[in-house]
Amino acid sequence: MKLNLKINSETKVFDIDIRDTLIDVLRANGYTSVKHGCETGECGACTVIINGTAVNSCIYPAIKCEDAELITCEGLEKDGKLSILQEKFVEMGAIQCGYCTPGMLLSAHALLMRNPNPQLEDVKDALSGNYCRCTGYVKPVDAVMAAAKAMKGAK
Amino acid sequence: MQYIRDLKKYYWPKAPQDAVRMLMQEPYAEVIAGGTELLVSGLKGREVNNLVDITRAGLSYVKKDKKFIKIGATTTISEIQNAPLFKDFANGVLSTAAQRFVSVQIRNVATIGGNLGAAMPSSDLAPVLMALDAKIHVCGKEIKEFAINGFYLSKRKTVMAPYEIITEIEIPVPADMDRTGCAFQKIGRTETDIAIVNGAAAITIDDAGEVKSARLALGSVAQNTIRCLEIENGLLGKKLTKKAIEAACENIAKAIDPKTDVRASAKYRGTVAKVLAARLIEEAYVKAGGKI
Ligand SMILES: Cc1cc2nc3c(=O)[nH]c(=O)nc-3n(C[C@H](O)[C@H](O)[C@H](O)COP(=O)(O)OP(=O)(O)OC[C@H]3O[C@@H](n4cnc5c(N)ncnc54)[C@H](O)[C@@H]3O)c2cc1C
Ligand code: FES
Numbered sequence: 001m002k003l004n005l006k007i008n009s010e011t012k013v014f015d016i017d018i019r020d021t022l023i024d025v026l027r028a029n030g031y032t033s034v035k036h037g038c039e040t041g042e043c044g045a046c047t048v049i050i051n052g053t054a055v056n057s058c059i060y061p062a063i064k065c066e067d068a069e070l071i072t073c074e075g076l077e078k079d080g081k082l083s084i085l086q087e088k089f090v091e092m093g094a095i096q097c098g099y100c101t102p103g104m105l106l107s108a109h110a111l112l113m114r115n116p117n118p119q120l121e122d123v124k125d126a127l128s129g130n131y132c133r134c135t136g137y138v139k140p141v142d143a144v145m146a147a148a149k150a151m152k153g154a155k
Numbered sequence: 156m157q158y159i160r161d162l163k164k165y166y167w168p169k170a171p172q173d174a175v176r177m178l179m180q181e182p183y184a185e186v187i188a189g190g191t192e193l194l195v196s197g198l199k200g201r202e203v204n205n206l207v208d209i210t211r212a213g214l215s216y217v218k219k220d221k222k223f224i225k226i227g228a229t230t231t232i233s234e235i236q237n238a239p240l241f242k243d244f245a246n247g248v249l250s251t252a253a254q255r256f257v258s259v260q261i262r263n264v265a266t267i268g269g270n271l272g273a274a275m276p277s278s279d280l281a282p283v284l285m286a287l288d289a290k291i292h293v294c295g296k297e298i299k300e301f302a303i304n305g306f307y308l309s310k311r312k313t314v315m316a317p318y319e320i321i322t323e324i325e326i327p328v329p330a331d332m333d334r335t336g337c338a339f340q341k342i343g344r345t346e347t348d349i350a351i352v353n354g355a356a357a358i359t360i361d362d363a364g365e366v367k368s369a370r371l372a373l374g375s376v377a378q379n380t381i382r383c384l385e386i387e388n389g390l391l392g393k394k395l396t397k398k399a400i401e402a403a404c405e406n407i408a409k410a411i412d413p414k415t416d417v418r419a420s421a422k423y424r425g426t427v428a429k430v431l432a433a434r435l436i437e438e439a440y441v442k443a444g445g446k447i
């Protein structure tokens with residue numbers, strides 16, 4: 001069957017099986033920033049943004065995305081230039097192996113879309129569903145705080 | 156990964172009555188809301204060919220009038236956490252419980268109706284709704300209303316027929332709000348992990364500081380969330396002290412039937428339940444204006 005949606009500001013039609021989870025449809029169509037982790041809604045590696053909110057795509061039926069607007073990590077950079085949030089992750093050493101990074105970025109991006117002036121607690125809450133086996137959490141949290149500050153400056 | 160191997164049809168009813176009709180017509184049909192329970196562990200062994208998705212059936216809302224707060228069944232945990240109404244109402248217990256509910260990603264999708272429909276003993280909302288004496292509205296061949304206390308029969312089982320769905324949760328606004336205190340607490344491996352033990356309390360006092368009414372509910376200590384009626388009765392008419400609270404909770408072992416799982420042993424749950432019950436009563440009593 002056909003699935004109509006908007007992804008990273010592009011209108012798309014995907015061929016899906018009624019039984020597909022969203023992560024499989026996205027990866028099959030080239031959005032490989034979306035990572036397989038636990039597959040049970042615990043780790044956040046598969047996080048995508050659906051209609052402005054962060055969601056675990058591993059436990060989300062693809063069919064639920066009919067007419068939805070999605071953002072994946074591929075959509076964060078513009079014309080080959082990283083977003084401020086991505087820059088801060090790089091600058092502040094918030095990435096080691098990088099497996100958790102797309103999910104972290106999208107959880108943070110969803111937070112900043114809704115709340116451009118987050119408190120430390122808001123950032124910790126927003127990232128609490130993203131597990132990292134390498135850096136720990138201090139640097140990603142610092143990177144999001146720094147990005148929020150830099151984005152205010154950029155406006 | 157295909158989340159349901161034998162899935163053939165996926166329905167989007169526009170109203171609860173349509174959903175019920177589809178559930179009655181189709182054999183092997185199941186309701187899906189957020190799917191966070193259903194896709195992870197909900198189907199165990201059952202054959203399902205049809206899913207009836209109720210998230211576009213007009214059941215996402217929070218309303219308040221003088222007497223009741225009404226929450227539509229497909230309202231998400233995030234919507235409850237962020238609704239301005241729940242920041243103040245009943246000392247913010249619903250908002251607090253929602254904030255301790257796993258991760259933002261799950262909260263954005265999981266619904267209150269799915270949380271109650273899943274009938275798991277670890278539900279974070281069920282103890283709060285029991286303490287607040289909520290009613291559950293159900294749509295089937297006719298519209299029914301159940302008190303949440305008595306809604307559960309056993310683990311994963313409620314009083315609902317397979318074709319019935321929860322449409323709304325109704326919370327009465329306490330008549331003497333100023334003298335009512337509410338509390339939610341959860342003990343887990345982390346702030347937001349599924350509870351080892353959770354619970355909620357609502358206590359109303361009179362001018363003299365004596366307990367006029369008390370409701371205490373605990374989760375993860377039995378097949379389903381339970382009301383602790385004996386403890387509640389032990390508080391009535393009393394001005395509470397630490398000693399009085401301890402005495403009331405003394406025989407909690409009789410009320411609970413904890414189990415061992417990956418998160419904790421039955422023995423540990425029993426010990427924690429007693430401590431948590433006492434903390435909940437104290438917190439609710441103090442928030443009601445009582446002095447300890
Ligand atoms: C990683 C993870 C962590 C979790 N942590 C917690 C936690 O900390 N606290 C907690 O309480 N829960 C937790 N859960 C459980 C789950 O997220 C909740 O129970 C959630 O509220 C279910 O809602 P849903 O809309 O996703 O339900 P669904 O998965 O769509 O449905 C769950 C069940 O209820 C039925 N159902 C759904 N809606 C209705 C309705 N309106 N009427 C009748 N039946 C209905 C479905 O048929 C199904 O059997 C966790 C789950 C996961 C995957
Ligand atoms: S892969 Fe989806 S939450 Fe872990």
Ligand code: FES
Nearest residue numbers: 096097132133134
């Ligand atoms: S950087 Fe390796 S898992 Fe987070």
